[in-house]
């Protein structure tokens with residue numbers, strides 16, 4: 623269960639969002655500047671709502687009336703940032719090992735997880751490379767591997783496949799899907815890609831100028847013809 627009902631006034635922008643989903647993966651779509659990343663940041667605990675409630679499964683992350691604001695480190699969230707945000711001076715291996723090490727996994731398990739995630743994304747051969755030397759698509763894969771290796775209880779992904787070529791996108795999507803299914807993890811994915819929405823999403827929320835303009839089941843989008851469905855919400 624995912625419940626995000628938040629308001630936040632920024633300098634030139636007001637966010638007033640209501641998102642509810644019973645299970646599975648929530649996809650956020652919408653124009654540039656419509657507030658998608660801000661929603662992810664509030665769920666992660668990086669940005670603070672002025673008021674509202676954020677609940678993930680049975681856990682309340684934020685409740686302004688009850689005075690609850692769980693710190694970032696206690697939310698156990700995995701976040702793939704839009705700009706990757708790798709540790710540039712560290713190797714690919716150490717970037718991916720960071721999450722499991724921080725969470726106290728024993729060394730053997732750290733290695734197992736790092737190898738598993740990097741092999742799945744075809745990046746094991748580059749494990750000793752410095753992150754700053756990688757191409758954009760390679761950085762994005764390492765960001766994804768870093769997030770998944772930490773075994774979070776909630777996945778937040780901001781355009782996680784945007785730098786990948788079409789073929790790599792397809793198998794990376796199935797890799798993400800498998801993790802979500804195997805880990806029974808709720809996930810919120812921001813994307814501009816209809817293929818991501820249809821293949822990864824259970825519920826799709828379309829944002830427009832800080833609000834949810836429309837929502838629907840991903841399979842309904844497919845039935846209705848996704849282009850028509852999405853385009854109908856934008857002038």
Ligand SMILES: Nc1ncnc2c1ncn2[C@@H]1O[C@H](COP(=O)(O)OP(=O)(O)OP(=O)(O)O)[C@@H](O)[C@H]1O
Nearest residue numbers: 632633634635652653654655656657658659660661
């Ligand atoms: N800390 C902040 N202070 C002031 N304004 C902010 C802040 N963070 C975000 N904004 C503004 O909020 C609006 C929404 O930004 P956000 O990054 O959430 O959009 P987005 O839907 O993710 O866009 P994109 O598709 O381009 O990534 C923008 O107008 C942005 O300038």
